[in-house]
Amino acid sequence: MHLLIIAHGSRQESSNNEIRALTERLRQLESPFMGIECAFLEIAEPSIPEGLLSLIARDITDIVVLPYFLSAGRHVLTDIPAQVEQVQSAAPNVNIRIAPYLGAADQIDQLLMRQALATVVS
Numbered sequence: 001m002h003l004l005i006i007a008h009g010s011r012q013e014s015s016n017n018e019i020r021a022l023t024e025r026l027r028q029l030e031s032p033f034m035g036i037e038c039a040f041l042e043i044a045e046p047s048i049p050e051g052l053l054s055l056i057a058r059d060i061t062d063i064v065v066l067p068y069f070l071s072a073g074r075h076v077l078t079d080i081p082a083q084v085e086q087v088q089s090a091a092p093n094v095n096i097r098i099a100p101y102l103g104a105a106d107q108i109d110q111l112l113m114r115q116a117l118a119t120v121v122s
Helices: 013-027 048-057 074-090 108-117
Strands: 002-007 035-040 062-067 095-098
Touching: 002 013, 002 048, 013 035, 035 048, 048 062, 048 074, 062 074, 074 095
Parallel strands: 002 035, 002 062, 062 095
Antiparallel strands: none
């Protein structure tokens, strides 16, 4: 099972590199994923289809897509599923699942509070 983190993508390469660095840090964690990669909805590369097809080309048949988005807007509800479905229909033997987006995580409220408090507690 492999994890593909999906971020929006930015014209600022430093923003895209933050996602790549996050991906690298996640690879260092103990997890059930055999590999962790990232892809981008737009602007940056690889695109979602490119990221999925790259994994499929390596004979990976079980992929979890994790939207790195904070709210359930158009990208989370429509755009990402449409791009995943496009690849899924071309590779029906591959199990591609979309995990809940980051903002839906149970611990997001505690994380936000810790971030805010980090500015006032030192």
